[in-house]
Amino acid sequence: MKTVLILGATSEVALALADQLAAKSINLILAARQVEKLNPVKADLTIRFGVTVTVVAFDAANMNSHADFYQHLDPKPDAAICVFGFLGDHDKAKVNWDECATILTANYVGAVSILNVIANDFESRKAGVIVGISSVAGERGRQSNYFYGSAKAGFTAYLSGLRNRLVKSAVHVVTVKPGFIRTKMIEGIATPGLLTAKPEQVASSVIKAMVAKRNVIYVLPAWRWIMLVIRCIPEFIFKKLRL
Amino acid sequence: MASDFITNWNNYPREKAKVSSPVFAHDFDTTLADNSAFIVRGNGRCYGDASLGASVVSSLKFNRILNFDAVHGIITCQSGLLLSDVLELTMPKGWFLPVTPGTRFITVGGAVASDVHGKNHHKDGSFSQHVIALKILTPAGAIIHCSATENSEYFWFTCGGMGLTGIILEVTFSLKKIETGFIKQVQIKANGLDEVLDLFEQYSHYTYSVAWIDCLKTGSNFGRSILMVGEHATVPDLNGGRQQPKKSITLSVPFNFPSFVLNGLSVKAFNAVYYGKNYKREMHGITSYEKFFYPLDAILHWNRIYGSRGFVQYQFVIPKQVGKVGIRDILTRISEKGWGSFLAVLKLFGTQQGPISFNMEGYTLALDIPINSKLFSFLDELDLMIKEYGGRIYLTKDARMKAEIFHSTYPNAASFTTFLNKIDPEKKIVSSLSTRLEIK
Numbered sequence: 001m002k003t004v005l006i007l008g009a010t011s012e013v014a015l016a017l018a019d020q021l022a023a024k025s026i027n028l029i030l031a032a033r034q035v036e037k038l039n040p041v042k043a044d045l046t047i048r049f050g051v052t053v054t055v056v057a058f059d060a061a062n063m064n065s066h067a068d069f070y071q072h073l074d075p076k077p078d079a080a081i082c083v084f085g086f087l088g089d090h091d092k093a094k095v096n097w098d099e100c101a102t103i104l105t106a107n108y109v110g111a112v113s114i115l116n117v118i119a120n121d122f123e124s125r126k127a128g129v130i131v132g133i134s135s136v137a138g139e140r141g142r143q144s145n146y147f148y149g150s151a152k153a154g155f156t157a158y159l160s161g162l163r164n165r166l167v168k169s170a171v172h173v174v175t176v177k178p179g180f181i182r183t184k185m186i187e188g189i190a191t192p193g194l195l196t197a198k199p200e201q202v203a204s205s206v207i208k209a210m211v212a213k214r215n216v217i218y219v220l221p222a223w224r225w226i227m228l229v230i231r232c233i234p235e236f237i238f239k240k241l242r243l
Numbered sequence: 244m245a246s247d248f249i250t251n252w253n254n255y256p257r258e259k260a261k262v263s264s265p266v267f268a269h270d271f272d273t274t275l276a277d278n279s280a281f282i283v284r285g286n287g288r289c290y291g292d293a294s295l296g297a298s299v300v301s302s303l304k305f306n307r308i309l310n311f312d313a314v315h316g317i318i319t320c321q322s323g324l325l326l327s328d329v330l331e332l333t334m335p336k337g338w339f340l341p342v343t344p345g346t347r348f349i350t351v352g353g354a355v356a357s358d359v360h361g362k363n364h365h366k367d368g369s370f371s372q373h374v375i376a377l378k379i380l381t382p383a384g385a386i387i388h389c390s391a392t393e394n395s396e397y398f399w400f401t402c403g404g405m406g407l408t409g410i411i412l413e414v415t416f417s418l419k420k421i422e423t424g425f426i427k428q429v430q431i432k433a434n435g436l437d438e439v440l441d442l443f444e445q446y447s448h449y450t451y452s453v454a455w456i457d458c459l460k461t462g463s464n465f466g467r468s469i470l471m472v473g474e475h476a477t478v479p480d481l482n483g484g485r486q487q488p489k490k491s492i493t494l495s496v497p498f499n500f501p502s503f504v505l506n507g508l509s510v511k512a513f514n515a516v517y518y519g520k521n522y523k524r525e526m527h528g529i530t531s532y533e534k535f536f537y538p539l540d541a542i543l544h545w546n547r548i549y550g551s552r553g554f555v556q557y558q559f560v561i562p563k564q565v566g567k568v569g570i571r572d573i574l575t576r577i578s579e580k581g582w583g584s585f586l587a588v589l590k591l592f593g594t595q596q597g598p599i600s601f602n603m604e605g606y607t608l609a610l611d612i613p614i615n616s617k618l619f620s621f622l623d624e625l626d627l628m629i630k631e632y633g634g635r636i637y638l639t640k641d642a643r644m645k646a647e648i649f650h651s652t653y654p655n656a657a658s659f660t661t662f663l664n665k666i667d668p669e670k671k672i673v674s675s676l677s678t679r680l681e682i683k
Contacts, residue, residue, distance in 0.1 A: 007408070012266060012304075015266065037267045039268065040268075040307040040309055040321065041307060043307065043308065043309045043310065044307035044308045044309070047308050047310070047311045048308060049330065050334055065307075
């Protein structure tokens, strides 16, 4: 990997990825909506590691702009990590379509739109790695977050299909299903310490998975077993649980 | 925001606080817009309540390097950057910190807010003397740039201002040119207090100087010490050896020691071994910068040897004219108690510029004492002695001083509080220290 594109680069997981990739002398294209926030990051990584960092405006929700956005990247990345996502306000989304649509777009539709463009390029170049940060929330719909969860479920299925399509073109696709991450997204929500990963942990697991060509990773191993149990609960019981 | 119990390096006091960790400069605007009062906290290496409060804003994720001029040795960074990160970048390029305290695990913002000093204070002053510019978000929500010449009142009350003047966003400071990562060190054994105080004068041409003093020794050896002085080694000093030391090994203290571990006997034994190893009166050697400046950084969590009750690091300075009498007087009182301190560190300061900074021309002594039920009333007595001698106590190390002592020993305390009232009438930035000392 010489150049990695990070989509949604202002999140804490994305910043940790940028730090760790730059430390491995990998050049970065950092894409985010509030692009001016990334100038200090660009300066820092350039000074510390001597890598080339390009900062580009990118709006996941503006699907019409995606082809153009990718067209203008020069050089093109060897790997793309799709980090953006949006937890949203679930209760508000029940009654407010805009909030609901924002959740669906930020976690699914927008990701599909940009990764379609990238997948076509990687396929024609017969090389590349695509990483999608999905979620354990996508494994089973729960009453407390099924908008977010269903979007992530869609995203997980998309990544699985993409992996299936691109394997013959030597393009690898990694699905990441982190559990809780200690970031602003869950500030104020009490989460169990053992099940909550630091952004730096997520980043190093992602980079390892990219190098080792892993297909689906959970950052903290406990989540694999927890989700196995959750998937095994019969629906007639699951539907009565308060989750 | 998550609520946690937090404490600083000395494990006292322990306070419940809401903690947030901004990543972008913009996040601090939100912090200010929120109505609750807060204090910014760096890496929690102070010894007291300076960075504690009901609401704490951690600067640790606000740690980007914004510019580094490797030709002139000038760096600009966000305030949460650790000095260890600065060194990692600048050492290989031949630049060292202009002033460093005894740990490199503090933030640059903390270095400014505490106006930290190091072993070179008599030559190079404190950290603020090397700060070229500060960018501060004021309690009123404005961004101001300040330096010794621009908005200088703001600048000088921020240096040593314990984080109470606003959120320090960015710091530009100058570095010191060095040739190697080694120090040419001389250790001189002194058999008594007067001798070591004279040695400071005699060796004052050295850039770095500090003495370790055995507080428990009584009689004719009272105040026996080792004065350590040093200079940055040049390439010829190393006789063709490597110019940067290898990464040193760090050990860790895994848990709080039970309180019986530290007693008069064990400390005496430690000190005996420490002084015993200096078998000659004067020893010359080359040592790595890490061993010279940061001997304790090699043992992570060394604070845990003092147990869960924590300890106090009592650091004061008294004017040079009364130094000999004063240090003897105060040290006698402390050694009578026999409460034990591995680390009694003595140093002669040079003159000071900043109005609210701790340093003044005189002798400073710092010692660690584990907390016990009679300690605070004893320290109150010591405070009065220090006040009598015209000295004062380092706020960064303070967890228990009475407000009256602060206001009567810091000559610019009144103008400092007036300034703070003017810039922060709504008291948005408040720490446990500022409340305890009635600063805000």
